[in-house]
Amino acid sequence: MLLGIDLGTTRTLVAAADRGNFPVVGFLDDDGELHEHLPSVVAAVDGRLVYGLDAVAAARDGAPVVRSFKRLLASPAVHGDQPVRIGDVEVPLSSLLTGFVVAVRDAVLHKSNAPRKKNDPALTAAVAVPAHAHAAQRFLTLEAFKRAGFDVKAMLHEPSAAGLEYTHRQPQSLSSKRTRVIVYDLGGGTFDASLVRVDGFHHEVVGSAGLNQLGGDDFDDALLSCALAQKKLDRAALSATTLDALREACRAAKERLTAQAKKVALDFSEQGHGEVSVTVDAFHAAAAPLVEQTLAAMQPLLGELDGDPMADVAGVYLVGGASGLPLVPRLLKERFGRRVFRSPYPAGSTAIGLAIAVSNEVGFTLKDRFSRCLGVFRERDAGRGLRFDTIFDPKRTLPPTGESITVARRYRARHNVGHFRYVECSRVDGAGDPVGDVVPVGDILFPFDAALRDQTSLVDVTVQRTDAGPEVEESYRIDPAGLVAVTITDLARGYTRAYTLGSG
Numbered sequence: 001m002l003l004g005i006d007l008g009t010t011r012t013l014v015a016a017a018d019r020g021n022f023p024v025v026g027f028l029d030d031d032g033e034l035h036e037h038l039p040s041v042v043a044a045v046d047g048r049l050v051y052g053l054d055a056v057a058a059a060r061d062g063a064p065v066v067r068s069f070k071r072l073l074a075s076p077a078v079h080g081d082q083p084v085r086i087g088d089v090e091v092p093l094s095s096l097l098t099g100f101v102v103a104v105r106d107a108v109l110h111k112s113n114a115p116r117k118k119n120d121p122a123l124t125a126a127v128a129v130p131a132h133a134h135a136a137q138r139f140l141t142l143e144a145f146k147r148a149g150f151d152v153k154a155m156l157h158e159p160s161a162a163g164l165e166y167t168h169r170q171p172q173s174l175s176s177k178r179t180r181v182i183v184y185d186l187g188g189g190t191f192d193a194s195l196v197r198v199d200g201f202h203h204e205v206v207g208s209a210g211l212n213q214l215g216g217d218d219f220d221d222a223l224l225s226c227a228l229a230q231k232k233l234d235r236a237a238l239s240a241t242t243l244d245a246l247r248e249a250c251r252a253a254k255e256r257l258t259a260q261a262k263k264v265a266l267d268f269s270e271q272g273h274g275e276v277s278v279t280v281d282a283f284h285a286a287a288a289p290l291v292e293q294t295l296a297a298m299q300p301l302l303g304e305l306d307g308d309p310m311a312d313v314a315g316v317y318l319v320g321g322a323s324g325l326p327l328v329p330r331l332l333k334e335r336f337g338r339r340v341f342r343s344p345y346p347a348g349s350t351a352i353g354l355a356i357a358v359s360n361e362v363g364f365t366l367k368d369r370f371s372r373c374l375g376v377f378r379e380r381d382a383g384r385g386l387r388f389d390t391i392f393d394p395k396r397t398l399p400p401t402g403e404s405i406t407v408a409r410r411y412r413a414r415h416n417v418g419h420f421r422y423v424e425c426s427r428v429d430g431a432g433d434p435v436g437d438v439v440p441v442g443d444i445l446f447p448f449d450a451a452l453r454d455q456t457s458l459v460d461v462t463v464q465r466t467d468a469g470p471e472v473e474e475s476y477r478i479d480p481a482g483l484v485a486v487t488i489t490d491l492a493r494g495y496t497r498a499y500t501l502g503s504g
């Protein structure tokens with residue numbers, strides 16, 4: 001089976017590649033109803049974890065749940081061993097993720113309408129991460145799919161996949177003059193925007209911008225704040241289960257909101273807090289700043305367009321479930337005019353684009369970018385200070401499937417131990433320092449002094465300067481998923497160590 005799997009913060013969607021068609025896979029619940037997504041939810045039932053539709057059913061019966069666990073991946077300190085508590089059950093984050101992906105696999109195989117070929121047990125998938133995902137986020141996502149038995153052919157950036165879906169669906173909107181598309185992807189937990197240049201079947205991501213921690217969940221929270229203020233309820237006094245139920249009520253009401261609505265009616269009576277009606281004006285006042293944040297985050301992309309920023313643009317393509325809030329297209333149309341299109345499948349666009357990527361039938365190609373900065377802190381002024389040395393910048397193109405790009409640097413080591421502190425960030429400021437979403441992605445100690453090489457740990461070794469250090473090569477190999485492997489070698493002795501950044 002060839003699948004595009006969009007592991008979302010709130011919803012996981014799967015699209016299949018089936019003889020030139022890319023249908024979104026439907027999943028059956030226990031009542032025989034078909035759903036076009038699996039909720040990205042885990043619940044604990046009698047000490048056991050259940051996922052997806054089963055987890056939502058369990059939550060309705062009062063089981064403890066964790067939603068939006070993908071958001072944990074975006075945290076700068078994320079680690080696969082990090083414990084996650086679901087009621088009385090505690091599991092490492094990597095096991096939770098793998099458990100969820102296994103549940104997705106089983107649902108596709110046994111409880112879905114996915115087109116199946118006889119005698120084809122292979123599960124081949126293209127998966128995605130937010131465009132600004134840092135190394136650990138990429139690593140943990142990829143690992144979960146591999147451990148769950150998927151042959152992962154590609155890991156794309158979510159908005160890049162949506163860009164493929166756009167040209168598949170709207171090829172007529174592109175012309176020789178208007179060759180660019182801005183993909184605006186507002187999901188449950190993340191916002192990404194990418195500027196894609198399209199030339200026939202060839203897609204090139206010119207740049208991308210985003211907010212790793214802003215999405216539909218925040219709009220739910222904004223609505224909840226309005227409701228709590230009106231009810232004079234103190235958030236801190238409510239239990240986690242009650243808050244979860246109230247937030248879910250807000251999410252459902254938000255999703256039903258039409259462009260004409262004047263009020264949002266919320267029913268909190270099951271939680272003992274009666275009914276409350278929030279005016280749409282009050283909700284919009286709380287939500288508009290969130291949309292403004294997305295517009296501000298997109299600003300650097302518009303700078304990529306020469307002259308009249310919109311002259312080359314065929315469309316601003318709205319995808320992601322949260323772009324369904326009428327306020328979002330309204331504010332975008334105020335900013336960009338008529339060329340704002342909403343995907344007919346806003347929540348399925350990424351999964352469909354991934355299915356297009358995994359199939360060989362359409363012949364689309366994609367050239368993407370690293371989209372963040374990777375660098376290492378090096379000592380300067382004989383150890384009196386640190387300098388940030390950029391290894392890959394956001395514009396660095398990623399290699400095509402099956403290939404890699406390596407850059408290397410050579411120098412004579414000046415210390416007994418090399419201490420490499422790798423950091424990813426949005427950009428480097430005028431003073432050369434990393435800024436914006438600064439995330440440590442690796443802290444490596446390398447024994448330049450051969451006498452230290454059989455020590456199990458170098459943590460307690462005092463770093464000393466030396467004039468007798470070996471000639472060293474650092475090499476950085478970047479793969480199509482944007483993961484970077486570091487190899488440090490003592491060239492004279494051929495002694496080498498390798499690390500994957502973000503692997504913990």
Ligand SMILES: Nc1ncnc2c1ncn2[C@@H]1O[C@H](COP(=O)(O)OP(=O)(O)OP(=O)(O)O)[C@@H](O)[C@H]1O
Nearest residue numbers: 008009010011187188189190216320321322324325
């Ligand atoms: N009609 C609607 N109006 C407003 N919001 C909606 C609507 N339908 C869905 N949403 C919101 O869209 C969000 C989910 O969107 P989507 O499925 O694209 O996100 P995701 O893929 O789970 O998250 P991410 O891409 O950030 O990881 C939720 O916050 C949901 O409440």
Ligand SMILES: [Mg+2]
Nearest residue numbers: 008009187350
């Ligand atoms: Mg998404």
